[in-house]
Every structure is written in structure tokens, then in C-alpha cells.
Amino acid sequence: MASFDIDLSNPFPSGFTGGLGGPNQGGHQPPNWYIQFGMDLGADEGTQIFAAFDAHITKLTPHDPGADTQKVYGAQLFMRAPNDMMGGFYTHLTDVPPELAVDSQVSRGDLLGTVLRFDPTPPHLHLALVEIIGGAPGGTYQGVDLYKLFLDTANTDTVTTVTFSQDGSPPLVG
Template identity: 60%
Template sequence: MEPFDIDMSAPVDPAGARDGLGGPGQGGHTGPNWYIAFGMDLGADEGTEVFAPFDAHITKFQPHDPATDSGKVYGAQIFMRSPNDGMGAFCTHLTGTPDGLGIGTEVKRGDLLGTVFAHAGIPPHLHMAVCEVLGGVDGERRGVDLYQFFLDLERAAAGTVIPVTFAQDGSAPIPQTD
């Protein structure tokens, strides 16, 4: 696959955003799975709206079922992929997902995904992990560290959009800032 740019914006409504709680390799983000090891906990008040940070289609969706909430696994889980399937993101700790959201749903950057859900005294946050997909639709998912990038977007002017280049060679994605 050729390198590509994708426009990204803040996933958490800046009005309810709080400082980050830890990025890749911090705050329990270790382990063999990219969606844990490259997790970014973006702090937010409970009930803060969460939006699609890029245009995507939903490839996995588990709605929030309070009866299954436990430990670090709670809230709705969403995995979305860019239109070209070259990158994706995993989001969790959500509730209030819109009716009709599910596998196959296309979302545009800025579309509502749900609201931040707090559980068992854990500070409320959006857990999000981003990966590059190398080698096509069924290729290797390689986690990428965009923690500081997303924290900066949360502090930027509302509506800020920044293109990010994915080289499709395993190198770190590059935000195209001035």
C-alpha cells in the first residue's frame, strides 16, 4: 500500500477533556496486544461526548452491557478502520452509543460515538489505541504512539483538523503541523 494522509481531530469534546492519564507503556499499558500496549487514556468528565477522530468504517462493535463491566474491561468497544483500511483505532469505556452504530457503519470525522463512562472509581477517560495496518486488509496491525498528538489536539482550538501521514512502512506516523 502507498503512503497516505488522513485528517484527524480530537476524539473527546474539549469542553469536558482533562489531562491524559497515560499513554503507551504508562499506566498499565503493557502487554502483547497492540490495543493495550499502545493505549492512550484521554481524561474526560463522565458523560463527555466522544467523536470519531477520522473518517472510518466500524469493523468490530460491542455495545455497552453494564452486566459485563469488570476491572479494566467496561463500556462499549469500537474498532474502526480508515476508508482505505491502512490504519485504525480501538476505542472503549463508552456508553450511550447512537442507535444504528454497529459493524459496517460508516462514520465521518466528528460523528458521535458515545459518551465517556466511568466505572468502579477509575478516573473517567476514553481509552483509545491507534494502529497502522501493514500489508492490506488482513495485514499486520502495528500500534503507533500518537498520545502527545491527541493531548495537543484536545488543547487546540475547537474544530482543529490535522492531516497525519502513514508511510505504510512501519515508521511512526507524522502529523503535518506548521
């Protein structure tokens, strides 16, 4: 498989308050990539969350306050890059723009919603990224750890090119 590049931006060009844990830390455990490779990025309630990469939405579960639990709360948004070889999962957000739905196209930097507070958990965005080796559907999902990148680029409009090799190795941050 040929490698490919994706340009990533931080979902918090402003308002980031600190990292609350990355992949394989705390409650971020297997078997699901979207939990195990989660990055908890702290921000105050109501802070705007932006798309980290160009994508199309593959699943959107709107926020249902009556269904919120300590671990699962807020809207859930799954999206994949245009080539279907990389994806992301966002959760703990609310105020998702009404025009966003399954099959919607989003560009890096588009508004996805705002941070939801659910006490006693500190307000944050849970973001997980995955490389889809061989592409979707049918490819192999390999979670990726870009926590340090997101910590380093928080509260900036930095664009970082990340190379995915399609061979199971960690992505190259350039």
C-alpha cells in the same frame, strides 16, 4: 507500499480534563496493540466522544453493565479508515447511538457515545490507533503513538494531517 494521509481530529473538541497515560505506560503493555498503544484521555462522565477519523465500524460490543470489570468496561468499538490501512479502538464509552453497527460508516466528528464512569477509575476514553501495513485483512498491525498529538489538540476542533509510510516507521504529524 505507498504512504497515505489521514485527517485526525480530537475525540474531545470540548470536555477533555487531562491525559491519564499513553502507550507503553502503566497497564498499557503488550501483546495486544489495542492495549499497548492505548491513550487514556480524561473527561467527565457523560462527555461526548467523537470519531477522530473517517472510518467503517468492524466490531462493536455494546455496553453490558453486568459484564463490567476494573479493566474491561463500557462499549468497545473497532473501526478502520476507508483504505483499511489504519484503525482505531475506543472503549469505556456508553450511550452509543443505536444506528451505529458493524459496517456503519462514520465521518470524523460523528458522535460515538459518551464517557462511562466506573469507580474507582477516573472517567476517561481509552483510544488506541494502529497502522495496518499492507492493509486489512492480512496486513501487519503496527500500533502508533499519537498521544502527544491528542494532548495538544484537546478541547479544540483542530484537524491534523498524519502521514502513514506503510514501512513500519512512526507516522509523520504535519
